[in-house]
Amino acid sequence: MLTFLRRRIVSSAIPLLVVILGVFFLARLTGDPANLYLPLSATPEMRESFSAQHGFDQSLTAQFGDYLAELARFDFGESLRTAQPASEAVLRAFPATLQLAGFTMLLAVIGAVVVGSLAAYRPNSPADRIASFLSSTAASTPDFWFAIMGVLIFAVQLDWLPTSGTAGAAAWVLPVATLLIRPFGVLVQVVRGAMVSALSAPYIKVARSTGASEQRVIFKHALRNAGAPALTVAGDLTVGLINGAVVVETIFGWPGIGKLMIDSILQRDFAVLQAAVLLTALTIFALNILIDIGYALLDARVRQGAMA
Amino acid sequence: MQSPLRPPKGTGPPGRKAPVFATVFAVVGAILLASGCTVANSGAAAGADTVRIVLPEEPPTLEPCDASLTATGRVTRSNITEPLTERVPKTGELEPKLATEWDQKAPKTWEFTLREGVTFHDGTAFDAEAAAYSIDRTVNSGIECNVNGYVFGGTKISATAVNDTTLKVTTAEPDPILPLRLSFVEVVPTTTDAKGKVREPVGTGPYRIDKWNQGINLRLERFDGYWGKAPEYKAALYSWRAEGSIRAAMVSSGEADVAVGLAPADGAGDHAVEFPNNETTYLRMDATQKPLDDLRVREAVNYAIDKKGLVASVFAGLGEPAGQVVPTGVTGYNPDVKAWPYDMERAKSLVEEAKADGVPVDKTITLIGRNGIYPKAAEALEVVQNSLLEAGLKVKIKMLDVNAWMEYLLRPFPDDIGPTMLQAQHGNQAGDAAFTMDQIYGTKGAQSSYGTAALDKLIQRGELASGPERQTAFAEALAHQSDKVVRDAVLAHMTGIIALAPNVEYTPNSASNDEMHLAEMHPAG
Numbered sequence: 021m022l023t024f025l026r027r028r029i030v031s032s033a034i035p036l037l038v039v040i041l042g043v044f045f046l047a048r049l050t051g052d053p054a055n056l057y058l059p060l061s062a063t064p065e066m067r068e069s070f071s072a073q074h075g076f077d078q079s080l081t082a083q084f085g086d087y088l089a090e091l092a093r094f095d096f097g098e099s100l101r102t103a104q105p106a107s108e109a110v111l112r113a114f115p116a117t118l119q120l121a122g123f124t125m126l127l128a129v130i131g132a133v134v135v136g137s138l139a140a141y142r143p144n145s146p147a148d149r150i151a152s153f154l155s156s157t158a159a160s161t162p163d164f165w166f167a168i169m170g171v172l173i174f175a176v177q178l179d180w181l182p183t184s185g186t187a188g189a190a191a192w193v194l195p196v197a198t199l200l201i202r203p204f205g206v207l208v209q210v211v212r213g214a215m216v217s218a219l220s221a222p223y224i225k226v227a228r229s230t231g232a233s234e235q236r237v238i239f240k241h242a243l244r245n246a247g248a249p250a251l252t253v254a255g256d257l258t259v260g261l262i263n264g265a266v267v268v269e270t271i272f273g274w275p276g277i278g279k280l281m282i283d284s285i286l287q288r289d290f291a292v293l294q295a296a297v298l299l300t301a302l303t304i305f306a307l308n309i310l311i312d313i314g315y316a317l318l319d320a321r322v323r324q325g326a327m328a
Numbered sequence: 329m330q331s332p333l334r335p336p337k338g339t340g341p342p343g344r345k346a347p348v349f350a351t352v353f354a355v356v357g358a359i360l361l362a363s364g365c366t367v368a369n370s371g372a373a374a375g376a377d378t379v380r381i382v383l384p385e386e387p388p389t390l391e392p393c394d395a396s397l398t399a400t401g402r403v404t405r406s407n408i409t410e411p412l413t414e415r416v417p418k419t420g421e422l423e424p425k426l427a428t429e430w431d432q433k434a435p436k437t438w439e440f441t442l443r444e445g446v447t448f449h450d451g452t453a454f455d456a457e458a459a460a461y462s463i464d465r466t467v468n469s470g471i472e473c474n475v476n477g478y479v480f481g482g483t484k485i486s487a488t489a490v491n492d493t494t495l496k497v498t499t500a501e502p503d504p505i506l507p508l509r510l511s512f513v514e515v516v517p518t519t520t521d522a523k524g525k526v527r528e529p530v531g532t533g534p535y536r537i538d539k540w541n542q543g544i545n546l547r548l549e550r551f552d553g554y555w556g557k558a559p560e561y562k563a564a565l566y567s568w569r570a571e572g573s574i575r576a577a578m579v580s581s582g583e584a585d586v587a588v589g590l591a592p593a594d595g596a597g598d599h600a601v602e603f604p605n606n607e608t609t610y611l612r613m614d615a616t617q618k619p620l621d622d623l624r625v626r627e628a629v630n631y632a633i634d635k636k637g638l639v640a641s642v643f644a645g646l647g648e649p650a651g652q653v654v655p656t657g658v659t660g661y662n663p664d665v666k667a668w669p670y671d672m673e674r675a676k677s678l679v680e681e682a683k684a685d686g687v688p689v690d691k692t693i694t695l696i697g698r699n700g701i702y703p704k705a706a707e708a709l710e711v712v713q714n715s716l717l718e719a720g721l722k723v724k725i726k727m728l729d730v731n732a733w734m735e736y737l738l739r740p741f742p743d744d745i746g747p748t749m750l751q752a753q754h755g756n757q758a759g760d761a762a763f764t765m766d767q768i769y770g771t772k773g774a775q776s777s778y779g780t781a782a783l784d785k786l787i788q789r790g791e792l793a794s795g796p797e798r799q800t801a802f803a804e805a806l807a808h809q810s811d812k813v814v815r816d817a818v819l820a821h822m823t824g825i826i827a828l829a830p831n832v833e834y835t836p837n838s839a840s841n842d843e844m845h846l847a848e849m850h851p852a853g
Contacts (some may be wrong), residue, residue, distance in 0.1 A: 051734060051735055052734075052735075053731075053739055055731060055735070056730065056731055058472075058474070058477050059396060059474055059479055060737070060738065060767060060774060061477060061763070061774060062478075063477070065471075065482060066477050066482065067801045069470070070472060100557045102389055102527070103524075103525055105798065112542060112543060113543065116543075168573060171573075171574060172577065176580050176581050179581060179582075182583060183578050183581050184569055184574050184583075185567065191418055270570045270571060271569075271570075271571045273567065273568065273569040273570070275542075288731055310582065
């Protein structure tokens with residue numbers, strides 16, 4: 021297992037380095053931050069002083085060298101916009117996104133297992149058709165539209181929920197629902213497909229022939245085997261949520277990492293952008309490794325393949 | 329980033345299995361636990377004695393020397409901190425704030441008499457030392473104060489306390505509008521960091537900072553030791569939402585009392601209050617490049633654009649066709665400079681005339697736009713493009729984000745794109761044309777693509793003049809630009825929208841975008 025872990029970490033280091041390089045150099049190709057941070061009437065001397073103070077007057081390679089040296093000391097630099105340590109902004113925003121994404125995926129997986137299994141139990145039954153229709157609709161609903169409509173109906177018209185914000189459990193409903201709709205739709209389809217295959221497999225017939233109850237057949241035998249593809253898709257969807265809950269965070273004023281990254285890009289706040297991307301990338305790599313470990317633990321063939 | 333170890337979707341291996349979903353839940357549960365509960369219940373309760381304001385963005389800082397930044401100034405200025413003087417947006421007059429009187433003792437020397445009995449939020453007394461320190465910190469400290477670049481532009485100023493209530497300010501050159509410039513310098517106590525910016529300042533204003541939940545909200549509470557009339561609201565709770573329709577919905581649903589920075593499409597409905605917001609939209613032509621170096625072509629551009637139609641259709645009637653980049657209320661505004669009339673036939677004939685004289689009118693002009701510079705910015709450019717094509721010019725649009733657009737706004741301009749017309753908007757917060765003319769129309773102005781020696785002379789005359797002569801000189805300069813230089817196609821003076829709940833009384837003015845005084849808000853009834 022340690023060999024597997026080491027191999028996985030080494031293979032993750034290369035894309036991580038590419039991410040660090042890409043973000044650093046691409047961000048700096050998009051214009052001089054002095055234009056954004058100084059008033060239009062600032063003198064050329066003020067612009068030069070700003071660039072010198074923040075090291076933008078050095079060559080890109082020198083700036084990158086400084087960045088790596090600071091990174092080695094766990095110094096992520098200072099936000100141009102707020103003059104606070106970039107790590108503070110990122111560590112403040114990241115838990116908010118993790119909570120939202122984690123809770124959403126929990127609901128999506130539970131909901132998809134129940135609905136997908138029910139739909140697959142009797143293929144082409146009315147329940148299956150309704151589930152398929154609803155899941156296809158959910159998977160293709162634009163989240164921006166869904167969020168705005170949710171606010172108009174449930175907050176403005178019915179006054180059941182707050183429009184946005186983070187205060188209290190009610191404030192979670194619309195952001196989670198908006199974030200949930202697509203992963204739920206996709207996962208229902210995946211679980212249904214996998215369960216249809218599993219339920220028609222020979223080992224299910226064998227299980228039934230031994231007199232096992234339908235409940236045991238579905239949950240003990242079929243669902244276990246149908247779970248692996250669902251886990252694969254759920255993992256990818258979780259990565260997507262951690263990486264890009266931008267729409268939800270923007271609309272609902274959720275102080276998360278997606279909104280922070282977008283704002284940092286628009287405002288050329290390089291230190292915050294770099295810290296946010298680095299932390300997100302590390303989290304995604306860690307999540308992938310965890311999922312791989314899960315697979316290796318679950319499936320002897322995968323484990324043996326990894327050792328080979 | 330999918331692992332090569334994972335089986336492809338839909339091909340789960342049969343056989344012995346551990347609880348797959350239990351693993352998923354364990355991972356999710358661990359994430360939830362690890363992330364703590366920092367978001368839940370992080371809102372702040374607000375009673376009827378609290379006015380709730382929703383802003384488009386969180387203030388990056390409340391540093392007073394950055395108060396010329398809109399996001400900072402609308403919270404800080406005259407709420408938390410105060411200047412020596414303050415401009416009345418409606419009349420353009422300066423009124424006393426922490427200074428009660430001021431006098432120009434010599435061309436380069438001003439003397440200010442300061443208000444007595446004023447204390448800072450930390451209990452220290454306001455005096456001339458604090459005023460001098462604040463000016464010095466803003467202008468000379470090297471901490472990159474935005475106010476310094478915006479208002480003083482590198483001018484050397486020295487401030488000294490003559491006694492507790494008398495402040496002497498000397499300038500390197502005669503400055504007839506120094507008291508106006510000082511209306512941007514918010515006063516802080518001498519204990520404020522001189523070598524770095526502060527995020528949560530101490531001031532003399534009617535409100536002091538109670539709590540800033542970063543990313544979520546900011547609460548100010550009434551300062552009981554305020555020297556002036558106590559404001560009616562005991563507290564103000566600011567929150568921020570980037571999406572305009574959500575800000576409007578927050579007022580409709582009773583979650584906020586005031587929503588700032590709305591567009592017509594945001595749906596504020598009956599809660600919407602319109603006000604002239606001091607911004608003027610215009611197209612800046614690069615008159616150094618063919619065919620825009622020909623006066624007839626620049627005139628044709630002005631005749632070809634139907635400004636009334638643009639305001640009525642694209643801006644939903646919110647605005648007024650304009651002929652100059654400063655609105656009424658700004659010193660130098662010229663009431664005789666009207667919007668260029670729409671006359672497509674005249675535009676066509678001017679283009680034909682230029683073409684006959686060998687001007688390359690078929691050379692492609694790039695209309696450089698900025699996404700979101702004002703509501704329906706892209707649509708406005710499409711209308712302009714259509715008009716110019718009809719007039720006989722060749723035009724294409726290039727929409728950019730703010731930083732890429734800035735490369736074209738400020739000198740040195742990129743020189744590899746050919747003739748350009750830049751979509752721009754100017755807001756004169758200070759109320760004097762000096763803050764417009766040289767940077768936008770001067771031959772060497774930071775935002776100027778073209779100027780003339782004659783216009784420079786008129787601008788300089790205005791900058792050195794004071795009183796009625798100043799008004800006359802700048803008005804003449806604006807007329808000269810509109811009639812003789814024709815560098816721009818000025819489009820419209822814009823109108824802003826805020827949403828106001830029925831329980832709050834507030835009348836926005838042309839400065840409300842940049843400084844929103846809580847003391848001017850009252851509970852209705």
